[in-house]
Amino acid sequence: QSVLTQPPSVSGAPGQRVTISCTGSSSNIGAGYDVHWYQQLPGTAPKVLIYANNNRPSGVPDRFSGSKSGTSASLAITGLQAEDEADYYCQSYDSSLSGSVFGTGTKVTVL
Amino acid sequence: QVQLQQWGAGLLKPSETLSLTCAVYGGSFTGYYWSWIRQPPGKGLEWIGEINHSGSTNYNPSLKSRVTISVDTSKNQLSLKLSSVTAADTAVFYCARFLVGNCSGGRCYSNWFDPWGQGILVTVSS
Numbered sequence: 001q002s003v004l005t006q007p008p009s010v011s012g013a014p015g016q017r018v019t020i021s022c023t024g025s026s027s028n029i030g031a032g033y034d035v036h037w038y039q040q041l042p043g044t045a046p047k048v049l050i051y052a053n054n055n056r057p058s059g060v061p062d063r064f065s066g067s068k069s070g071t072s073a074s075l076a077i078t079g080l081q082a083e084d085e086a087d088y089y090c091q092s093y094d095s096s097l098s099g100s101v102f103g104t105g106t107k108v109t110v111l
Numbered sequence: 112q113v114q115l116q117q118w119g120a121g122l123l124k125p126s127e128t129l130s131l132t133c134a135v136y137g138g139s140f141t142g143y144y145w146s147w148i149r150q151p152p153g154k155g156l157e158w159i160g161e162i163n164h165s166g167s168t169n170y171n172p173s174l175k176s177r178v179t180i181s182v183d184t185s186k187n188q189l190s191l192k193l194s195s196v197t198a199a200d201t202a203v204f205y206c207a208r209f210l211v212g213n214c215s216g217g218r219c220y221s222n223w224f225d226p227w228g229q230g231i232l233v234t235v236s237s
Contacts, residue, residue, distance in 0.1 A: 002155055034213060034221035045205055045227040052221045089156055093222055099171055100158040
């Protein structure tokens, strides 16, 4: 049961900037819990892209950035590349569930 | 570098019990929580639950009555059992390390999954 809402798809031409929104509520993002982002390439396990709202693990290009405000968060991809075509998921903690929740997922298509 | 490797039965009949194991290599097992997450074909991710090295667990309420997660610290392994499976349980199951941070007043406001195992597709079909 996804309690974080994302757009089903976003697309952009190579080199463009795209953003993915993640909308939560007062029991998760709005309660101060951090948001994390995962990239899932076709046929592979998810990989953390951004943790704690805006931190990149080593090896993740600085084309990826995250932000959080109120009950929402966003992932931005600048200088879009063909290799960025994947599914992206946000994740946080929900105090009502007392556990982790994921976003509905967004498919990024490079035109 | 921590790596997770999973194995288990990939085809079950309705009402059977799903059983998967995940081994942790290359890093500390104790001191962390370890999780299971699933993804139905073509759908999104669902958190199943987590456990620490001493056996303290936290389960998704929607699955709690059917789920058991356990650890074997002598082998650096965690296991998942899901009873009375139906076709709705068909999914790719992942194990992952559960990291926490930004802790204050006994509560941690940052918790995420890294790294993940390779995933195992479990199909429930008669």
